[in-house]
Amino acid sequence: xxxxxxxxxxxxxxxxxxxxxxxxxxxxxxxxxxxxxxxxxxxxxxxxxxxxxxxxxxxxxxxxxxxxxxxxxxxxxxxx
Amino acid sequence: xxxxxxxxxxxxxxxxxxxxxxxxxxxxxxxxxxxxxxxxxxxxxxxxxxxxxxxxxxxxxxxxxxxxxxxxxxxxxxxxxxxxxxxxxxxxxxxxxxxxxxxxxxxxxxxxxxxxxxxxxxxxxxxxxxxxxxxxxxxxxxxxxxxxxxxxxxxxxxxxxxxxxxxxxxxxxxxxxxxxxxxxxxxxxxxxxxxxxxxxxxxxxxxxxxxxxxxxxxxxxxxxxxxxxxxxxxxxxxx
Amino acid sequence: xxxxxxxxxxxxxxxxxxxxxxxxxxxxxxxxxxxxxxxxxxxxxxxxxxxxxxxxxxxxxxxxxxxxxxxxxxxxxxxxxxxxxxxxxxxxxxxxxxxxxxxxxxxxxxxxxxxxxxxxxxxxxxxxxxxxxxxxxxxxxxxxxxxxxxxxxxxxxxxxxxxxxxxxxxxxxxxxxxxxxxxxxxxxxxxxxxxxxxxxxxxxxxxxxxxxxxxxxxxxxxxxxxxxxxxxxxxxxxxxxxxxxxxxxxxxxxxxxxxxxxxxxxxxxxxxxxxxxxxxxxxxxxxxxxxxxxxxxxxxxxxxxxxxxxxxxxxxxxxxxxxxxxxxxxxxxxxxxxxxxxxxxxxxxxxxxxxxxxxxxxxxxxxxxxxxxxxxxxxxxxxxxxxxxxxxxxxxxxxxxxxxxxxxxxxxxxxxxxxxxxxxxx
Ligand code: SF4
Ligand code: SF4
Numbered sequence: 001x002x003x004x005x006x007x008x009x010x011x012x013x014x015x016x017x018x019x020x021x022x023x024x025x026x027x028x029x030x031x032x033x034x035x036x037x038x039x040x041x042x043x044x045x046x047x048x049x050x051x052x053x054x055x056x057x058x059x060x061x062x063x064x065x066x067x068x069x070x071x072x073x074x075x076x077x078x079x080x
Numbered sequence: 081x082x083x084x085x086x087x088x089x090x091x092x093x094x095x096x097x098x099x100x101x102x103x104x105x106x107x108x109x110x111x112x113x114x115x116x117x118x119x120x121x122x123x124x125x126x127x128x129x130x131x132x133x134x135x136x137x138x139x140x141x142x143x144x145x146x147x148x149x150x151x152x153x154x155x156x157x158x159x160x161x162x163x164x165x166x167x168x169x170x171x172x173x174x175x176x177x178x179x180x181x182x183x184x185x186x187x188x189x190x191x192x193x194x195x196x197x198x199x200x201x202x203x204x205x206x207x208x209x210x211x212x213x214x215x216x217x218x219x220x221x222x223x224x225x226x227x228x229x230x231x232x233x234x235x236x237x238x239x240x241x242x243x244x245x246x247x248x249x250x251x252x253x254x255x256x257x258x259x260x261x262x263x264x265x266x267x268x269x270x271x272x273x274x275x276x277x278x279x280x281x282x283x284x285x286x287x288x289x290x291x292x293x294x295x296x297x298x299x300x301x302x303x304x305x306x307x308x309x310x311x312x313x314x315x316x317x318x319x
Numbered sequence: 320x321x322x323x324x325x326x327x328x329x330x331x332x333x334x335x336x337x338x339x340x341x342x343x344x345x346x347x348x349x350x351x352x353x354x355x356x357x358x359x360x361x362x363x364x365x366x367x368x369x370x371x372x373x374x375x376x377x378x379x380x381x382x383x384x385x386x387x388x389x390x391x392x393x394x395x396x397x398x399x400x401x402x403x404x405x406x407x408x409x410x411x412x413x414x415x416x417x418x419x420x421x422x423x424x425x426x427x428x429x430x431x432x433x434x435x436x437x438x439x440x441x442x443x444x445x446x447x448x449x450x451x452x453x454x455x456x457x458x459x460x461x462x463x464x465x466x467x468x469x470x471x472x473x474x475x476x477x478x479x480x481x482x483x484x485x486x487x488x489x490x491x492x493x494x495x496x497x498x499x500x501x502x503x504x505x506x507x508x509x510x511x512x513x514x515x516x517x518x519x520x521x522x523x524x525x526x527x528x529x530x531x532x533x534x535x536x537x538x539x540x541x542x543x544x545x546x547x548x549x550x551x552x553x554x555x556x557x558x559x560x561x562x563x564x565x566x567x568x569x570x571x572x573x574x575x576x577x578x579x580x581x582x583x584x585x586x587x588x589x590x591x592x593x594x595x596x597x598x599x600x601x602x603x604x605x606x607x608x609x610x611x612x613x614x615x616x617x618x619x620x621x622x623x624x625x626x627x628x629x630x631x632x633x634x635x636x637x638x639x640x641x642x643x644x645x646x647x648x649x650x651x652x653x654x655x656x657x658x659x660x661x662x663x664x665x666x667x668x669x670x671x672x673x674x675x676x677x678x679x680x681x682x683x684x685x686x687x688x689x690x691x692x693x694x695x696x697x698x699x700x701x702x703x704x705x706x707x708x709x710x711x712x713x714x715x716x717x718x719x720x721x722x723x724x725x726x727x728x729x730x731x732x733x734x735x736x737x738x739x740x741x742x743x744x745x
Contacts, residue, residue: 017511017515017707018512018513019512019675020675020711022456022457022460023453023677026453045479045481046478047512047513049464049474052471052474053463053471054457057460058456058459107346111342114338114339114341115338115339116340117338117339117340118587119588121340121435123424123425123636124634124638124640125638125661125662126638140428146425146426146428147351150426151356154351154353220367221365222350222352225350225352226350227376227396228396228397230350232396301387301388303347303348305346305347306347309429313343313344313347313427313430316340316432317430
């Protein structure tokens with residue numbers, strides 16, 4: 001489990017307003033291999049709903065979310 | 081009338097007028113029959129009441145203020161061309177009916193002088209304006225924007241104008257003969273006067289009428305319907 | 320390669336979208352090119368495809384091929400064309416790049432609305448799977464959120480916690496809350512994703528003693544940008560249903576130009592229903608509060624030179640020219656107008672969904688040059704504008720061109736010049 005969450009790509013999306021964090025994740029998802037993980041850190045609370053909804057509709061998965069101070073951290077796994 | 085003139089300057093005239101009228105009405109019906117979107121398309125500021133809206137419609141459709149704002153030369157030629165077009169209409173109408181009040185005021189001689197000056201000026205202005213439109217189309221980006229139809233239409237109109245100018249300007253204008261011809265058309269007995277029949281101008285007149293017929297026939301199917309639909313477009317603007 | 324079935328499908332969409340307006344526009348364009356100087360994208364790039372009439376011409380070519388006598392008799396004279404790969408590629412660029420500013424409509428002597436063509440172009444592309452991917456993903460995510468709101472409600476409310484604390488502090492009222500799902504509230508406020516349009520409005524509503532409730536959904540509508548009316552309707556319907564359920568009298572749309580346009584001018588036509596409440600733009604609401612004395616601003620409190628940018632969807636296409644100016648002038652000591660302005664204002668270049676589409680980044684940057692020049696000329700240090708897309712675009716222009724200005728929303732400007740009991744946290 002532990003090494004599954006080792007991100008292949010880290011995105012710093014702090015300061016970006018919604019929906020840009022989601023847009024950046026979408027643009028970068030093909031940069032990791034299928035099964036790979038993107039760690040995205042956003043500061044806009046809107047991303048709390050945006051990124052998981054995006055993942056569900058595009059058939060990817062948010063495997064973990066966590067708070068880091070004022071920021072929100074998402075581990076997004078590419079499934080296809 | 082020889083058979084060629086009879087076909088071109090006789091029968092075809094009726095066909096052309098019929099196609100023009102029926103075609104134009106058909107186009108209007110076609111527009112009106114299509115469902116109108118319920119989306120309000122107006123832009124702001126909006127005219128506050130129907131009167132102001134009509135005023136704005138008239139201003140936009142007849143004076144083209146936005147063209148003046150964008151391209152002064154184009155505005156100059158466009159306004160000139162449309163005004164000349166109106167003059168042209170009355171000039172030709174005079175071949176059917178005398179414009180009596182004007183005639184009474186000026187007398188026969190005065191009227192003739194006025195007609196030849198105004199007619200000549202109109203003919204030349206139209207030639208210049210359409211030449212400008214044609215040359216403009218050869219310049220980028222208008223060249224890329226143009227389709228063959230645009231050139232053909234301009235060439236057709238230029239030819240029509242040129243032939244008309246020839247009739248109007250090259251020799252003494254035979255008003256009586258042209259009136260006879262127009263009234264013969266009106267009485268469904270197309271005929272040329274002896275003077276025309278034996279002059280070389282017969283062919284020019286035939287060609288002038290032929291190009292006019294072609295323009296009338298093509299009108300309802302060309303972008304020239306902007307003469308009708310332009311008002312509708314400008315009305316949507318202040319919806 | 321586009322298949323025959325796809326071509327037929329695209330043509331079918333065109334047929335379905337054909338109505339009276341479109342027929343007028345198809346028939347009357349004289350290709351005079353007057354609209355060329357209206358479009359910021361054509362003016363900046365010189366790319367003929369971006370000339371408004373060229374964008375329309377792509378649809379006209381297809382229409383002529385399938386639906387007109389001329390197209391059948393003399394196809395090459397009127398350039399009747401099937402939607403082949405070349406045409407579809409051009410259509411993609413011409414349609415999705417258009418910011419829907421309708422400046423071209425203002426200048427066209429026949430008032431031809433190019434966006435009518437570009438939105439049909441987008442719809443045709445969506446139908447055959449060639450729509451702009453990212454806009455589709457954004458739209459689907461928004462719909463997904465609407466369909467699974469129970470799953471997201473707590474997350475959203477949780478995300479508001481910090482904002483609510485700050486709100487209480489600013490208004491000096493520990494009992495103040497951000498109401499969500501308040502039955503019978505007078506207005507439902509639809510903010511943008513994130514909290515930057517929630518906090519200031521919460522403060523303004525609180526000070527104006529307004530009876531409001533916050534929507535769980537964001538105002539932005541990527542379905543509209545995508546060019547898919549069905550998706551666009553679903554996205555807007557999320558808060559329409561919410562407003563109906565709460566029984567509010569007005570739906571207030573945040574500072575988001577296209578979202579207001581969608582609700583005020585398009586939604587009822589799409590849904591074929593009359594909405595039981597009024598649609599209001601938040602600038603108009605703030606303006607009323609100020610006029611009625613419900614909130615007080617400190618005149619001249621903003622000392623730096625300020626300018627105002629008319630968002631296309633708020634001004635030319637929305638009708639608010641003076642309200643936002645009055646608000647700015649109420650607080651600015653040195654107000655400077657850009658020229659041209661109001662109905663002739665230049666589009667900033669960020670509308671139409673472009674800020675989300677990285678493929679148009681360069682175009683956005685280049686086509687914003689008119690705006691950059693305008694801003695420079697005023698010498699303003701602050702630019703206020705009530706549209707999120709405009710702000711994102713102008714932020715980018717500011718950075719790339721070293722304009723050195725600060726960009727503010729209308730509501731931030733208002734809050735900054737209000738006398739509040741609590742101080743702004745550092
Ligand atoms: S200004 Fe209007 S009529 Fe002229 S080319 Fe543009 S869209 Fe066509
Ligand atoms: S709406 Fe704006 S961006 Fe689109 S073609 Fe017209 S001027 Fe250009």
